[in-house]
Amino acid sequence: MAQLTVRKLDEGLVRALKIRAAAAGRSTEAEVRAILAEALAPRTGPRDFVQHLLAIPVDPVDEDSFPRIPGSARDVEL
Numbered sequence: 305m306a307q308l309t310v311r312k313l314d315e316g317l318v319r320a321l322k323i324r325a326a327a328a329g330r331s332t333e334a335e336v337r338a339i340l341a342e343a344l345a346p347r348t349g350p351r352d353f354v355q356h357l358l359a360i361p362v363d364p365v366d367e368d369s370f371p372r373i374p375g376s377a378r379d380v381e382l
Contacts, residue, residue, distance in 0.1 A: 325335035351359070 321335060322332050325332045328335060330338065
């Protein structure tokens with residue numbers, strides 16, 4: 305297998321990469337391989353609806369979201 309060295313990376317970028325790798329349970333090196341594989345994978349066309357749904361993170365972190373209050377749901381007529 306080939307090796308690649310990337311020089312002059314911004315420290316903030318490296319820190320973000322390490323955090324992303326840890327969140328995915330991978331080493332930084334494995335995370336870089338995953339990012340490159342995803343970015344360079346051949347596209348087979350637009351994703352269908354199911355593929356979009358499957359791409360949604362299981363536990364998304366969204367600063368604009370708000371916590372759900374248990375028992376606060378209400379019935380609606382559709």
